[in-house]
Amino acid sequence: MNKHHESTGRAGEQQITLRGPAELADALPYLMGFYPNDSVVMVALHGGRGRFGGRLRLGIPQAPGEWGPVADQLAECLVSGSERREGRPDAIVIFLCQDSPDGSGGRLAMERLRPFAQRLRTACGALDVPVLEALCISDGRYWSYCCPDTRCCPDQGNPLAMPGTTVMAAAAAYAGVHVRGTLRDMEARLQPWRTPAAVTAQEEALDRAGPALIPRLLDERAKGEVAAETLRLARTLMDRIEETQPAPPALSDAGDDQLIGSDEAAAVILGLQDRETRDKAAAWMEGAEAQAALRLWRTLARRCVGPYGEHAAAPLTLAGWVSWSTGDEPGARVALALALRADPDYTFAQLLHRACNEGLDPEALRRCLREAADEGTRPDARAVEAVMDPAADRGAPSLRVRRVRPLPDGGRRRGRAHRRPGAERVKASPGSPRPWTSAAGRRSREARRYGRRGSRARR
Numbered sequence: 398m399n400k401h402h403e404s405t406g407r408a409g410e411q412q413i414t415l416r417g418p419a420e421l422a423d424a425l426p427y428l429m430g431f432y433p434n435d436s437v438v439m440v441a442l443h444g445g446r447g448r449f450g451g452r453l454r455l456g457i458p459q460a461p462g463e464w465g466p467v468a469d470q471l472a473e474c475l476v477s478g479s480e481r482r483e484g485r486p487d488a489i490v491i492f493l494c495q496d497s498p499d500g501s502g503g504r505l506a507m508e509r510l511r512p513f514a515q516r517l518r519t520a521c522g523a524l525d526v527p528v529l530e531a532l533c534i535s536d537g538r539y540w541s542y543c544c545p546d547t548r549c550c551p552d553q554g555n556p557l558a559m560p561g562t563t564v565m566a567a568a569a570a571y572a573g574v575h576v577r578g579t580l581r582d583m584e585a586r587l588q589p590w591r592t593p594a595a596v597t598a599q600e601e602a603l604d605r606a607g608p609a610l611i612p613r614l615l616d617e618r619a620k621g622e623v624a625a626e627t628l629r630l631a632r633t634l635m636d637r638i639e640e641t642q643p644a645p646p647a648l649s650d651a652g653d654d655q656l657i658g659s660d661e662a663a664a665v666i667l668g669l670q671d672r673e674t675r676d677k678a679a680a681w682m683e684g685a686e687a688q689a690a691l692r693l694w695r696t697l698a699r700r701c702v703g704p705y706g707e708h709a710a711a712p713l714t715l716a717g718w719v720s721w722s723t724g725d726e727p728g729a730r731v732a733l734a735l736a737l738r739a740d741p742d743y744t745f746a747q748l749l750h751r752a753c754n755e756g757l758d759p760e761a762l763r764r765c766l767r768e769a770a771d772e773g774t775r776p777d778a779r780a781v782e783a784v785m786d787p788a789a790d791r792g793a794p795s796l797r798v799r800r801v802r803p804l805p806d807g808g809r810r811r812g813r814a815h816r817r818p819g820a821e822r823v824k825a826s827p828g829s830p831r832p833w834t835s836a837a838g839r840r841s842r843e844a845r846r847y848g849r850r851g852s853r854a855r856r
Contacts, residue, residue: 451478451482
C-alpha cells in the first residue's frame with residue numbers, strides 16, 4: 398500500500414490485495430483517513446487489478462427526492478475528475494455509511510438506502526463505468542447491494558472485523574497510515590461554539606468590530622492599514638499559540654480557545670474577509686509556523702458563531718490549505734468541505750477542494766505563494782487559479798452581491814430571515830463589465846463586501 402492508501406500500486410510500491418466485501422469494508426477508513434459518518438463514498442478503480450484511484454465523499458442527502466440528482470452529479474464528478482488525473486476509471490466501488498438513529502440495527506438503514514444505491518449504480522452505468530461493489534455499513538455490520546447469495550451476504554449482514562486485526566490494518570500500520578476517528582469528531586474541531594455564554598460574548602465582539610472596521614475598509618489608503626494590522630495581530634496570536642505545547646486534540650482546542658480574546662478573534666475574522674489579506678495569510682503554510690497557523694485558523698473558525706457563520710469560509714479554507722500543504726489530505730478535505738458548506742460560492746475553497754480531491758501536488762501553489770511573499774506582493778489570482786485548475790476557463794470571475802436593506806431602527810439583523818423579500822443578487826458573468834464603475838459605485842460594492850452577516854461579496 399502506498400502513501401495514497403491504494404490497495405494496489407505501481408511497480409516498486411508495496412501492494413495489498415483486497416478480496417471480497419469484508420476486506421473492502423475494512424479498508425474504507427484507511428482509504429479516507431477517518432471513519433465516514435452519514436456519508437456516501439465513491440472510489441474509482443483502474444486497470445485489470447483494480448488499483449484504487451480518485452475518491453469522493455458527500456453527506457447522504459436526507460430527502461430521498463434529492464438522491465437522483467445527487468447520484469448523477471457524483472458519478473459525473475468522479476469520472477470526469479479521474480479522466481483529468483489518471484484516465485477513465487474501469488469500475489467504481491460505492492460505500493453508504495449511516496448508522497440507525499437509535500442503534501436498534503442497521504438493516505432498516507440498509508433498506509432505506511437501497512434506492513439511493515440503485516440510483517448511484519444506474520448513474521455510473523449511464524457513463525459506461527460499472528459498479529463493482531456497493532456496500533452499506535451500519536451499526537458495525539455491512540451489507541452488499543450487489544451480491545444476491547445469502548450464504549456469503551445474509552439478510553442480517555456480516556459483522557465488521559475488529560479494528561487492528563486485519564491484513565489491511567497491519568499494512569496501514571507498516572506504511573504509517575493512521576485513522577483519525579470519525580468524520581463527526583474531525584468536524585467538531587472546526588464547528589462554531591455552542592455554549593450560550595461563549596456564543597453571546599463572541600457575537601457581541603463581532604458586532605463591535607464591524608462598525609469600527611467598515612469605514613476604514615471603504616477608504617483605499619486605510620484599507621491597506623487594516624490589512625497590515627490584521628496580519629500583525631494574526632502573527633501575534635500565532636506566536637502566542639506556538640509557545641503552548643500541543644496537547645491531545647480536545648485539550649489543545651480548549652487551550653487555544655482560552656489563549657485568544659473575543660475582540661482579537663473578531664478583528665482577525667473580519668480582516669480575513671478581504672481576499673488580499675487572506676491570500677497573504679495563506680503564505681504561512683510550511684515549516685514551524687504552519688502548525689501554529691493551523692491552530693489559529695481552527696480557533697477562528699470556531700468563533701464564527703450565530704449569524705456570522707458565513708465568515709467561517711475564510712479561516713476554514715486557510716485551515717484546509719495548511720492541512721493539504723503539510724500532507725494531511727483527510728483533514729484538508731474535511732475543512733474545505735465545511736468551508737463550502739458555510740459559503741458554497743467561495744472560489745478559493747472550491748479550487749482547493751477540487752485540487753485536493755484530484756491528488757494534485759500542492760508544491761506548485763506553495764511556490765506561487767513563496768514568490769509573492771518574497772516580492773512583498775499578493776499572489777496573482779489568475780496564476781493561483783491556473784496552478785490549481787489548469788483546464789478552467791480564465792474569464793473574469795463572477796461577482797455576487799447580496800443587497801440588504803438597513804433596518805429603519807438601526808436594530809440588529811438575525812441571519813437570512815431578515816433579508817428583504819425579493820432581495821436580489823447581481824451577477825456579472827465572465828467577460829462582462831462590472832456593474833459598478835464610478836467611485837460611488839465602488840464604495841457601495843465595498844460596503845456590501847465588508848458588511849455584516851453575509852452582505853459581503855462572494856469570492
